[in-house]
Amino acid sequence: MSTENKQFTVSVYTENNIGLLNRISAIFQRRHINIESLNTSPSEIESVSRFTIVVNITESQMKKIIGQIEKQVEVIKAFYHTEDEIIYQESCLFKIKSELLFDERQIQNIIKDSNARIVTVNKQFFVLEKSGRKEEIDLLYRELNVFGIMQFTRSGRVAVTKDEMKISTLLKAFQE
Amino acid sequence: MKETQTINNNSKSTETTERISGSEAVIKCLLAEGVSTLYGYPGGAIMPVYDELYKYQDKIHHVLTRHEQGAAHAAQGYARISGKVGVAMATSGPGATNLITGIADAQIDSTPLVCITGQVGSHLLGSDAFQETDIVGISTPVTKWNCQITEASQIPGAIAKAFYIARSGRPGPVLIDITKNAQFEEFDFKYEKCKGVRSYKPVPKTDETALKAAAELINSAKKPLIVWGQGVILGKAEEEFKAVIEKTGIPSAWTILGASAIPTSHPLNVGMVGMHGNYAPNILTNQCDVLIAIGMRFDDRVTGNLETYAKQAKIIHFEIDPAEIDKNVKTHIAVLGDSKDSLKKLLPLLKSNSHADWHQKFKDLYQIEYNKVIKNDLHPTKDGLTMGEVLKEINIQTEGKAAIVSDVGQHQMIACRYAEFNISKSNITSGGLGTMGFALPAAIGAKMAAPDREVIMIAGDGGYQMNIQELATIFQQKVPVKIVVLNNEFLGMVRQWQQLFFDKRYASTEMVNPDFVTIAKGYHIDAKKVSNRQNLKVAIKEMIECEGPYFLEVRVEKEDNVFPMIPTGASVSDIRLE
Numbered sequence: 001m002s003t004e005n006k007q008f009t010v011s012v013y014t015e016n017n018i019g020l021l022n023r024i025s026a027i028f029q030r031r032h033i034n035i036e037s038l039n040t041s042p043s044e045i046e047s048v049s050r051f052t053i054v055v056n057i058t059e060s061q062m063k064k065i066i067g068q069i070e071k072q073v074e075v076i077k078a079f080y081h082t083e084d085e086i087i088y089q090e091s092c093l094f095k096i097k098s099e100l101l102f103d104e105r106q107i108q109n110i111i112k113d114s115n116a117r118i119v120t121v122n123k124q125f126f127v128l129e130k131s132g133r134k135e136e137i138d139l140l141y142r143e144l145n146v147f148g149i150m151q152f153t154r155s156g157r158v159a160v161t162k163d164e165m166k167i168s169t170l171l172k173a174f175q176e
Numbered sequence: 177m178k179e180t181q182t183i184n185n186n187s188k189s190t191e192t193t194e195r196i197s198g199s200e201a202v203i204k205c206l207l208a209e210g211v212s213t214l215y216g217y218p219g220g221a222i223m224p225v226y227d228e229l230y231k232y233q234d235k236i237h238h239v240l241t242r243h244e245q246g247a248a249h250a251a252q253g254y255a256r257i258s259g260k261v262g263v264a265m266a267t268s269g270p271g272a273t274n275l276i277t278g279i280a281d282a283q284i285d286s287t288p289l290v291c292i293t294g295q296v297g298s299h300l301l302g303s304d305a306f307q308e309t310d311i312v313g314i315s316t317p318v319t320k321w322n323c324q325i326t327e328a329s330q331i332p333g334a335i336a337k338a339f340y341i342a343r344s345g346r347p348g349p350v351l352i353d354i355t356k357n358a359q360f361e362e363f364d365f366k367y368e369k370c371k372g373v374r375s376y377k378p379v380p381k382t383d384e385t386a387l388k389a390a391a392e393l394i395n396s397a398k399k400p401l402i403v404w405g406q407g408v409i410l411g412k413a414e415e416e417f418k419a420v421i422e423k424t425g426i427p428s429a430w431t432i433l434g435a436s437a438i439p440t441s442h443p444l445n446v447g448m449v450g451m452h453g454n455y456a457p458n459i460l461t462n463q464c465d466v467l468i469a470i471g472m473r474f475d476d477r478v479t480g481n482l483e484t485y486a487k488q489a490k491i492i493h494f495e496i497d498p499a500e501i502d503k504n505v506k507t508h509i510a511v512l513g514d515s516k517d518s519l520k521k522l523l524p525l526l527k528s529n530s531h532a533d534w535h536q537k538f539k540d541l542y543q544i545e546y547n548k549v550i551k552n553d554l555h556p557t558k559d560g561l562t563m564g565e566v567l568k569e570i571n572i573q574t575e576g577k578a579a580i581v582s583d584v585g586q587h588q589m590i591a592c593r594y595a596e597f598n599i600s601k602s603n604i605t606s607g608g609l610g611t612m613g614f615a616l617p618a619a620i621g622a623k624m625a626a627p628d629r630e631v632i633m634i635a636g637d638g639g640y641q642m643n644i645q646e647l648a649t650i651f652q653q654k655v656p657v658k659i660v661v662l663n664n665e666f667l668g669m670v671r672q673w674q675q676l677f678f679d680k681r682y683a684s685t686e687m688v689n690p691d692f693v694t695i696a697k698g699y700h701i702d703a704k705k706v707s708n709r710q711n712l713k714v715a716i717k718e719m720i721e722c723e724g725p726y727f728l729e730v731r732v733e734k735e736d737n738v739f740p741m742i743p744t745g746a747s748v749s750d751i752r753l754e
């Protein structure tokens with residue numbers, strides 16, 4: 001098995017439970033592994049939550065960590081995926097001075113070309129939203145940064161897999 | 177107490193609920209789970225529960241230890257000897273944090289514990305209130321499961337779940353933190369045992385194909401070696417295990433926590449693996465063709481350097497916890513499942529064998545270890561007493577029926593190496609965490625759970641003093657444990673390392689000790705000190721014949737070392753005899 005670090009996206013289906021985030025992040029922390037991004041949300045199944053975690057580690061580390069995550073009582077199932085097994089997006093917001101929108105023609109082109117969306121505009125500032133891959137967001141950031149960004153924030157990765165994950169079947173099996 | 181009846185219209189059943197306080201509910205839940213003894217220490221945030229313990233004292237025995245760490249270890253000792261869930265209780269803040277070492281110990285040694293802690297009122301959570309500490313946060317990495325309860329109505333469900341999780345699958349400690357308001361609050365109580373948790377599958381299904389493949393590999397092996405661990409004991413699979421080894425004739429070695437699953441003198445028992453284990457099974461780990469691991473987890477103290485561990489062998493791993501598969505050692509065949517079930521299904525697939533030539537290798541290597549190490553440990557010719565001869569004398573006088581509760585250090589390794597076990601669950605020691613101070617309180621719990629058994633605690637002069645306050649618990653509860661301190665006036669195991677790897681720079685390992693006999697007597701415990709060989713036999717006899725608790729200090733050689741030894745990072749086959 002490769003000993004090189006790779007980017008993995010982890011999907012964890014869990015019961016919705018206080019403290020579970022702590023339990024899961026502790027698994028990474030204990031092994032001195034940095035979490036690149038983390039997102040928690042409801043899943044396609046009612047009352048089941050989904051964590052999406054991005055890490056850069058070796059595949060053998062990844063497998064062991066999946067075992068440790070699944071061992072947690074309130075975790076239903078954990079999967080790891082490589083980049084080509086998923087469709088993923090990140091989302092970000094830019095807050096920029098409104099005057100730039102009118103003074104710098106270039107900005108309007110950047111917005112158009114990048115498929116970003118203006119969420120709101122007022123006299124002082126406008127807010128730009130962009131969803132996409134990390135590289136697309138990085139590019140937009142670099143382009144806008146030339147003109148000055150008042151605030152920038154970016155979400156954790158959210159991802160769906162190309163293959164089925166069969167959580168409902170699993171949940172039934174648990175109850176057998 | 178007000179009784180109300182709710183008639184359930186859908187079915188004919190009548191459920192009885194009663195309106196009681198959260199704290200009374202805690203006691204009723206414990207009783208419903210069959211708890212008769214628990215260990216703990218009171219304080220502000222758990223006082224309502226103690227008030228109920230007072231009312232229920234004829235039904236449930238609360239043992240006041242002298243430190244919460246003592247309570248946790250006592251609960252562990254109770255669980256380890258009986259296979260039941262141990263229960264410990266403490267107040268918030270320092271009471272709760274004092275439990276942590278015991279909880280961490282139980283986690284790494286898979287011991288079922290339910291710990292209940294009081295917490296400040298829920299309106300105070302997060303306000304840095306007096307004795308508020310985030311015990312759920314602190315205990316998360318060392319518990320199998322934990323939760324905080326802020327309403328009385330959550331208590332029965334949480335406690336039911338706690339017991340279920342603690343004892344099922346691979347056992348472990350759980351912690352329930354109950355805010356003070358939830359203890360006071362009244363609600364309609366009804367208890368139902370937990371039968372399952374949706375997201376939790378305690379025992380993975382045994383894969384018949386893997387089992388068949390394992391059987392084939394075992395049948396074709398020329399030089400197979402079994403290494404078993406506590407999984408055999410926790411799975412109550414002693415009989416099935418014995419049947420498997422007796423049919424196949426495979427030499428079988430044990431990890432520290434696996435000791436006592438079959439009698440020490442069993443002809444197929446080839447001794448202990450690991451750092452201070454026996455010569456033959458360590459050396460031959462690197463010569464076997466199939467290594468069959470049963471309910472063990474390839475701890476680094478067992479494997480030494482992984483790069484050179486059993487590389488020539490095909491490895492079969494019988495294991496209940498999927499996360500253990502390939503964690504440290506890559507297996508060829510993993511058989512997931514409960515040990516009892518897997519071994520039962522394995523037996524008919526196995527061919528009879530005796531492996532006589534292969535056994536001869538173990539015997540030859542044993543002889544070498546005997547001449548170089550064991551003879552001098554058990555039949556010394558020098559003046560000073562050895563730890564080994566104390567163990568030998570205990571074996572003789574208890575006919576190998578005692579439960580040995582050892583602490584951590586040289587005496588522990590000697591106890592594990594030389595104690596003779598004839599009854600399962602008799603080697604109670606802190607394996608994974610190596611917690612000094614474990615033995616004295618654990619022995620209390622063990623003796624209380626198995627009053628008919630002889631329970632002998634063995635500690636060094638260092639670890640004994642880490643929870644020496646529990647002598648008061650022994651005195652107050654009249655627990656007839658036998659306390660043996662093997663006094664070498666050193667933190668012996670650390671001193672041994674300093675001698676071997678730090679050019680004898682004995683940094684802070686020499687101990688100036690109090691008069692242990694006087695101290696024991698101060699707690700009204702009969703006590704004696706023995707320093708020479710002629711008096712050893714009589715002293716141990718006196719100890720065993722004493723009906724109450726007894727303290728025996730044995731002055732042993734100050735600078736003896738424990739061998740064999742695999743230095744850290746070395747290969748199992750580079751085990752040193754001197």
Ligand SMILES: Cc1ncc(C[n+]2csc(CCOP(=O)(O)OP(=O)(O)O)c2C)c(N)n1
Pocket residue numbers: 583584585586587588610611612613635636637638639640662664666667668669670
């Ligand atoms: C709580 C704790 N602190 C420190 C250690 C490190 N340690 C391991 S063995 C040992 C020495 C034990 O000395 P003693 O209890 O006298 O037993 P001996 O080795 O002499 O038999 C020490 C300090 C430990 N295992 N646990």
